[in-house]
């Protein structure tokens with residue numbers, strides 16, 4: 001009987017020791033796991049803080065710097081996720097699951113933030129390109145006006161699309177931010193009393209984030225407004241150019257002193273003489289009845305009829321002869337005639353007009 005009791009006591013003791021050891025081991029494991037999770041969360045907090053700061057101060061960073069930062073944070077956090085998942089796999093480690101969900105939500109948000117900044121950079125680039133397009137063509141020739149307006153409108157459409165995308169991306173980033181906050185709260189609740197210190201700055205940074213996202217809307221709206229204003233200006237200018245026939249003309253206005261040197265006699269010879277071409281369209285007497293006249297639309301002008309003349313100034317006439325009239329058969333004779341000969345033709349046109 002005594003032996004049985006002793007035997008049982010020894011057995012119980014052994015079981016207790018083994019159980020105690022296992023419990024102690026488990027505790028050790030959990031403590032190690034917790035420490036590892038804590039370390040990962042601390043590291044993650046560093047990355048996140050940098051990113052949040054860069055978002056708020058984004059004006060001081062170039063877009064490339066922001067993209068690089070996002071990529072760096074994404075890579076680093078993905079490494080942390082791998083480490084986190086590798087902690088005592090298959091065992092029930094407290095808060096590990098919530099920590100994984102939190103880091104994953106943060107990564108989704110970081111990707112959304114990158115896309116948001118890409119959209120923002122796109123709007124800025126498009127805007128600059130369009131402004132450049134407009135500047136590259138300060139005074140479009142008459143025949144180019146319509147194409148010019150089309151280009152401006154196309155640019156405006158591009159910006160509208162980019163601005164809409166920016167607004168969508170801002171909304172998307174905000175949504176992801178909300179998910180990070182939920183994951184953060186879940187992690188906090190799971191860590192309660194378990195000795196893991198969760199991050200807590202997402203919730204605290206929410207107002208800043210909201211401001212930053214609201215700026216996206218302002219940014220997109222302001223850019224659209226600027227472009228629309230540009231478009232209106234261009235259209236107004238196009239209308240003005242259309243109403244002003246001189247705008248049809250190519251090349252620069254000639255030096256007035258040059259125009260005074262022309263000879264009427266030389267002009268007459270050039271107009272109707274053997275090496276002149278004017279008469280073939282405008283007629284030998286300038287009445288618009290040259291041999292080739294019937295072939296053209298608009299027809300060659302009757303240069304003797306003041307009511308038919310759109311270009312009265314010597315400068316405009318000089319440009320017509322030298323560079324031609326855009327949108328008509330009137331070619332320029334820049335290569336065939338020198339400035340003195342052209343000035344002489346202009347002088348002769350004055351005589352024709354008076355007759």
Ligand code: HEC
Pocket residue numbers: 271277278279280281282292296298299300301308309310311312317320321325328329330331333345349
């Ligand atoms: C190929 C046919 C052709 C030839 C050659 C030609 N012209 Fe013309 N010209 C025209 C046509 C067509 C117009 C009308 C353009 C318009 O309506 O905008 C015109 C318009 C003009 C005008 C503007 C009239 C106005 O509206 O005030 C002048 C000036 C003129 N020509 C001068 C000349 C002179 C000078 C020459 C010779 C150096 C010449 N042209 C040779 C076809 C010709």
